[in-house]
Amino acid sequence: MTEKCNIAVIASHAEGRILPETMDLAAFAKRLQNGRPGTVEVLVLGEDIEQIAEEIAIQAGLDVRAVFCSGLAAYSFDAYLALILKTLAGKGFSYICAPQNSQGQEYAPALAALLKAGCISGVNGLFFEGGTVFFQKDVFGGKLKANMDSCAETTVLTVQPGIFRPEGGSPVSPGRVTREEYESVSGKIHPSGIQKAPADAAGIVEAKVIVAAGRGIGNVENMPLVHRLAEIFPKSAVAGTRIVCDRGWLPYSRQVGVTGATVAPALYIACGISGASQHVAGMRGAKFVVSINKDPQAAMFNESDVCVVEDIETFIPLLLEIFRHQQNVNAVPSAPGNEKSGG
Numbered sequence: 001m002t003e004k005c006n007i008a009v010i011a012s013h014a015e016g017r018i019l020p021e022t023m024d025l026a027a028f029a030k031r032l033q034n035g036r037p038g039t040v041e042v043l044v045l046g047e048d049i050e051q052i053a054e055e056i057a058i059q060a061g062l063d064v065r066a067v068f069c070s071g072l073a074a075y076s077f078d079a080y081l082a083l084i085l086k087t088l089a090g091k092g093f094s095y096i097c098a099p100q101n102s103q104g105q106e107y108a109p110a111l112a113a114l115l116k117a118g119c120i121s122g123v124n125g126l127f128f129e130g131g132t133v134f135f136q137k138d139v140f141g142g143k144l145k146a147n148m149d150s151c152a153e154t155t156v157l158t159v160q161p162g163i164f165r166p167e168g169g170s171p172v173s174p175g176r177v178t179r180e181e182y183e184s185v186s187g188k189i190h191p192s193g194i195q196k197a198p199a200d201a202a203g204i205v206e207a208k209v210i211v212a213a214g215r216g217i218g219n220v221e222n223m224p225l226v227h228r229l230a231e232i233f234p235k236s237a238v239a240g241t242r243i244v245c246d247r248g249w250l251p252y253s254r255q256v257g258v259t260g261a262t263v264a265p266a267l268y269i270a271c272g273i274s275g276a277s278q279h280v281a282g283m284r285g286a287k288f289v290v291s292i293n294k295d296p297q298a299a300m301f302n303e304s305d306v307c308v309v310e311d312i313e314t315f316i317p318l319l320l321e322i323f324r325h326q327q328n329v330n331a332v333p334s335a336p337g338n339e340k341s342g343g
């Protein structure tokens with residue numbers, strides 16, 4: 001397929017700030033445009049979006065359509081769906097790109113259904129072969145990648161944040177901002193504000209060593225093993241995958257990944273973590289990675305410098321025991337006359 005391919009990107013913003021996934025989406029759309037020439041346009045929806053629209057046009061160097069809607073102070077499912085349909089339906093877009101975040105995950109499938117479009121969710125890779133564009137997504141916990149192409153006239157894509165990063169530096173020229181205005185859209189659900197989770201004192205972002213727990217830790221009773229492993233290292237912290245936080249084994253402030261924190265410690269020890277791309281996106285900056293997993297095929301091993309194929313419940317206690325033994329050996333004072341001579 002070589003015909004012109006026009007791409008729309010739906011911006012994500014909150015509390016007057018452009019969310020980073022918007023710039024990731026813009027980077028993704030530019031990659032798509034490199035292989036399938038056409039236009040890229042960013043759609044910004046909301047009430048007070050003048051500055052956001054201008055900033056996106058400057059930072060991304062893409063044309064922006066600012067859709068002003070009175071009363072749309074914050075993201076709303078009904079309003080986004082109605083406005084996207086009004087502005088994009090029947091305009092010949094080949095791809096409509098939404099972020100794979102709480103907003104995009106909500107409206108994108110509904111949008112695809114209403115447009116009678118194709119829908120590929122969780123895209124985290126892109127390549128071209130023989131004139132066809134293939135979108136990739138993880139399956140089986142990241143062990144395999146599924147390659148998909150779409151034969152639909154319009155395809156709605158949700159793209160994982162943290163994978164396609166904008167190139168450094170400002171684009172040569174800013175995009176053009178056009179404006180449209182709509183009356184308020186009535187909806188069934190009214191967002192009533194966002195409440196920040198309380199900050200966790202033991203921040204994982206500053207930690208030099210992170211011991212991260214995954215579902216493979218088995219149950220909450222095994223969490224002390226992870227904490228004791230972390231205590232071995234100065235400036236360390238315990239973190240976890242989303243599943244671990246969903247289960248309440250750790251607070252959400254300790255979650256690493258696209259919907260959690262991005263960390264870059266000197267050492268990252270992953271305990272029972274499969275290596276799903278949403279987790280890996282948050283820890284890719286780690287300098288040295290050790291993974292413990294009983295599955296030799298775990299995707300996490302692809303990200304690791306040291307791969308330990310072991311059961312956590314036997315390996316960590318053994319490691320702690322060896323460490324305790326080593327400490328005791330070091331603590332035993334040498335008998336007089338037995339001191340090693342310096343040199």
Ligand SMILES: Cc1cc2nc3c(=O)[nH]c(=O)nc-3n(C[C@H](O)[C@H](O)[C@H](O)COP(=O)(O)OP(=O)(O)OC[C@H]3O[C@@H](n4cnc5c(N)ncnc54)[C@H](O)[C@@H]3O)c2cc1C
Pocket residue numbers: 100101105141213214215216217218240241242243244255256257258259260271272273274275276277278279282292293294295298310311312313
């Ligand atoms: C929109 C979206 C956003 C997301 N954001 C995030 C995010 O920010 N962060 C995040 O982490 N996830 C995120 N996820 C979830 C992500 O897709 C994965 O489901 C999650 O990371 C998997 O967590 P896990 O590795 O703990 O569990 P699993 O995938 O279940 O892996 C458990 C691993 O433990 C191993 N194991 C089991 N028992 C043992 C044992 N006794 N000893 C050793 N190894 C053992 C298994 O072999 C397996 O590899 C997101 C998902 C979506 C859809």
